[in-house]
Amino acid sequence: MRxxxxxxxxxxxxxxxxxxxxxxxxxxxLYAKRGxxxxxxxxxxxxxxxxxxxxxxFEVLWRVARLRQWQADGSxxxxxxxxxxxxxxxxxxxxxxxxxxxxxxxFFAAAGIGLYSQAVGILTxxxxxxxxxxxxxxxxALKIDAMYERGGPLVLKGRYFYELPWPKRDLxxxxxxxxxxxxxxxxxxxARLYLAxxxxxxxxxxxxxxxxxxVTQGSVGYDPxxxxxxxxxxxxxxxxxxxxxx
Numbered sequence: 380m381r382x383x384x385x386x387x388x389x390x391x392x393x394x395x396x397x398x399x400x401x402x403x404x405x406x407x408x409l410y411a412k413r414g415x416x417x418x419x420x421x422x423x424x425x426x427x428x429x430x431x432x433x434x435x436x437f438e439v440l441w442r443v444a445r446l447r448q449w450q451a452d453g454s455x456x457x458x459x460x461x462x463x464x465x466x467x468x469x470x471x472x473x474x475x476x477x478x479x480x481x482x483x484x485x486f487f488a489a490a491g492i493g494l495y496s497q498a499v500g501i502l503t504x505x506x507x508x509x510x511x512x513x514x515x516x517x518x519x520a521l522k523i524d525a526m527y528e529r530g531g532p533l534v535l536k537g538r539y540f541y542e543l544p545w546p547k548r549d550l551x552x553x554x555x556x557x558x559x560x561x562x563x564x565x566x567x568x569x570a571r572l573y574l575a576x577x578x579x580x581x582x583x584x585x586x587x588x589x590x591x592x593x594v595t596q597g598s599v600g601y602d603p604x605x606x607x608x609x610x611x612x613x614x615x616x617x618x619x620x621x622x623x624x625x
Contacts, residue, residue, distance in 0.1 A: 397436050398429055406442055413449060414604030422446060437477040437484070444470035444487035451494040453608060461498035467491030475516070482523040486532060489517035493535060501542055513539070529567045529601070530560025537570070541577050550581040566601040568594050568609040576616055584623045591617045 398406075406425060412418035426446060429439045444467045451463035471488025478484065492513040496504030504510070517539070520532040537556030540549045557574040560567055571594045578587035594613040599606025 397433060398438050402429070403438055403442075410442070410446070410449075411602070412604070413446075414607060435473075435477065437474050437481070440470050440474040440477065441481075441483035441487060444474060444484070444491065448487050448490045448494065451491070451498075457498045461495055464491045464494030464496075464498055468495060471516070475519075479519075480523070482520050482527045482532075485516045485520040485523065486527055486535075489513055489520060489532075489535060492516065493538070497542075501544060505544075525559075526563055529564040530570060533557070533560040534567070534570050534573065537577070538573055541573065541580070550577050553577045554581070566598065568597050568599070568606050568613075571597070572609050572613050572616060575613075575620065579616070579620055579623065584620060587620045588617075588624060591620055 402425075406422060406429075409418050409422035409425070413422065423446065426439065426443045429436070430443050433439055447463045447467040447470065451460045451467060454460040454463065468488050468491030471484050471486070471491055473484070475481075475484025475488055492504075492509055496509055496513070499507075517532060517535055520527065521536065525532050533556045537553045537560070540553035540556070543549070554574060554577045557570045557577065560570045561574070564570070571590055575587045575590040575594065578584075578590060591613055595610060595617060597606070597610075599610065
């Protein structure tokens with residue numbers, strides 16, 4: 380009996396196996412197809428099981444944070460966006476503590492805070508002291524790899540300066556971060572969409588119109604799910620710009 384208990388103790392004490400390279404590759408392939416609801420559901424289930432099995436696996440944590448960020452980003456329900464944004468934030472934080480030298484945890488934690496802030500309202504988020512937490516994570520991501528996710532950290536920083544209320548808002552700084560991302564990744568439609576919105580807010584309607592056309596007419600081949608989502612959003616922005624040009 381004693382030997383059985385000892386064997387059971389040894390088994391329970393062993394660390395859970397980390398995700399295999401094959402599993403990581405399969406999850407990333409599903410993420411690339413996330414515009415398809417069946418692929419998204421399959422990925423959600425697979426990552427959910429992996430997270431339960433290996434809750435301290437960095438490679439699992441940041442991928443779940445990425446998935447929650449994507450889901451929150453596409454939600455029009457404030458409660459859903461708040462919940463998913465918070466999950467991305469918390470999972471990103473766990474990942475960045477495990478591997479602080481890697482960009483993913485910092486980036487998706489910042490993205491999660493940003494989405495959570497959008498859901499509760501920017502003024503409420505500022506009142507909760509989230510500005511410092513957001514910038515701490517995002518600035519670290521910028522230092523590690525500003526071009527991660529096709530300039531993703533630069534895009535988040537540009538959007539930060541756009542969404543802040545007066546007098547913190549700085550449209551010139553906002554545009555400069557989008558332009559830096561686009562200089563290296565001209566295919567990045569989200570950066571162009573956000574740049575168009577920033578230019579419109581800054582009274583540059585003609586430039587905004589030229590920019591939004593590059594979004595609506597651009598290729599989504601670099602990331603079909605992302606590109607199609609952004610082009611969907613761009614229709615409303617284009618209409619607003621054209622109304623200003625009348």
